[in-house]
Amino acid sequence: MRRIGVIGAGYVGLTTAACFAHLGHRVVCADVDRRRVARLCRAEVDLHEPGLARLVAEGLREGRLRFVVGNREALSDVDFVFVCVPTPTGEDGSADLSAVRAVLREARELMAPDAVLVIKSTVPAGTTDRAAAEMEGHQVVSNPEFLREGHAVQDFLQPQRVVVGASVESAALRVLDLYSGTGAPVMVTTPTSAELVKYASNCFLAMKLSYVNALAELCEQIGADIGDVTEGMSLDDRIGASFLTPGPGWGGSCFPKDTKALLSTAESVDVDFSLLRATIDTNEHQPQRVVEKVRELLGPVEGRRIGLLGLAFKAGTNDLRDSPALAVAELLAEQGARLAGYDPCVDHGPVPVVSSVEEAATGASALLVLTEWPEFAELDWPDLASRMARPVIVDTRNLLPRDKVTEAGFTLLSLGTPASTTRPTTAGL
Structure with a gap:
């Protein structure tokens, strides 16, 4: 002891x-x-x-x-x-x-x-x-x-x-x-190497997330499906499946500050770490990309009620620090949207917080899935559709069951997925 x-x-x-x-x-x-x-x-x-x-x-x-x-x-x-x-x-x-x-x-x-x-x-x-x-x-x-x-x-x-x-x-x-x-x-190891292990690990994971978010945007433009692409990538054991899911950006208490700190360290000794700079720039672009998707479906958002599902930077925590969900909310608020946010572990925040998904959906012109809480994949879709002014969902975590959601009458927009995708059958292979 x-x-x-x-x-x-x-x-x-x-x-x-x-x-x-x-x-x-x-x-x-x-x-x-x-x-x-x-x-x-x-x-x-x-x-x-x-x-x-x-x-x-x-x-x-x-x-x-x-x-x-x-x-x-x-x-x-x-x-x-x-x-x-x-x-x-x-x-x-x-x-x-x-x-x-x-x-x-x-x-x-x-x-x-x-x-x-x-x-x-x-x-x-x-x-x-x-x-x-x-x-x-x-x-x-x-x-x-x-x-x-x-x-x-x-x-x-x-x-x-x-x-x-x-x-x-x-x-x-x-x-x-x-x-x-x-x-x-x-x-x-040496103290300097140990310190760098932490930064190098976090920055590599952030880089992987920014890569898959850029790849998702490319998929949308050329008609590929990011889910199929990342599934194929993950079968390569040199790559693996972790940190290959697109989203509204990365946040939290570590990745934002650690990427900036490592970039600052590199610049202080004249090392050109342009790959890390691109990682940060790509991430800062993601909230705006989500807002553009909302506008693609609704047009101007001024005066429209929009429900936000998830406020924490990731599922499993109540941490709002540098949350991409809040970055999206801020952009929507600047454009005049009326917001209602729900998160199972957050009871207050910089946006109006409601006590249930149903309350967030009532009267809304769109729902945005911003945090990957598993419970959001198992909602009563017909009931939610009946509560909304317009049954529209932007799923930034690619979490929702597409067939069930669309059968309930929703227009569903996901990241890295074309409007319609025909998957070939694997029968007989």
């Missing part, structure tokens, strides 16, 4: 604290938000993250997890300090490290000499080495997180890999020992 301090109680920090406590360590998790800490002390978790509330309650009940306001307790009298503070996009596109620097200033004064400071926040390459120089002899290690929102507990306790970057091997081994209960594959 080790004593661990976690700085920050957001997605990464809270998951890290609760999961380490579950693995048998003693953890104190610090945050500057008094209201958040008070709620966590009562085992009240606001994040929609399966299993997380249960682990928080377990840790509190068994005395292995505590939450405090301010960092002093989490920095002193511990064996490890995990830095899990935000690194948002700065005005110039680079990562804003002000929260990390603030923790380092405190840690330099409060940490025990033999304690290890572990940077789990996503930081630009070279940050850990610079932090080590500032920490005056303290061991500083990079240990990037690879947590998917909606799967964070699973990803922590059953990780695909644990990456540790350290200049001193003994410090790396001490950190790896904390994860011994997970049985995960491990990789030890």
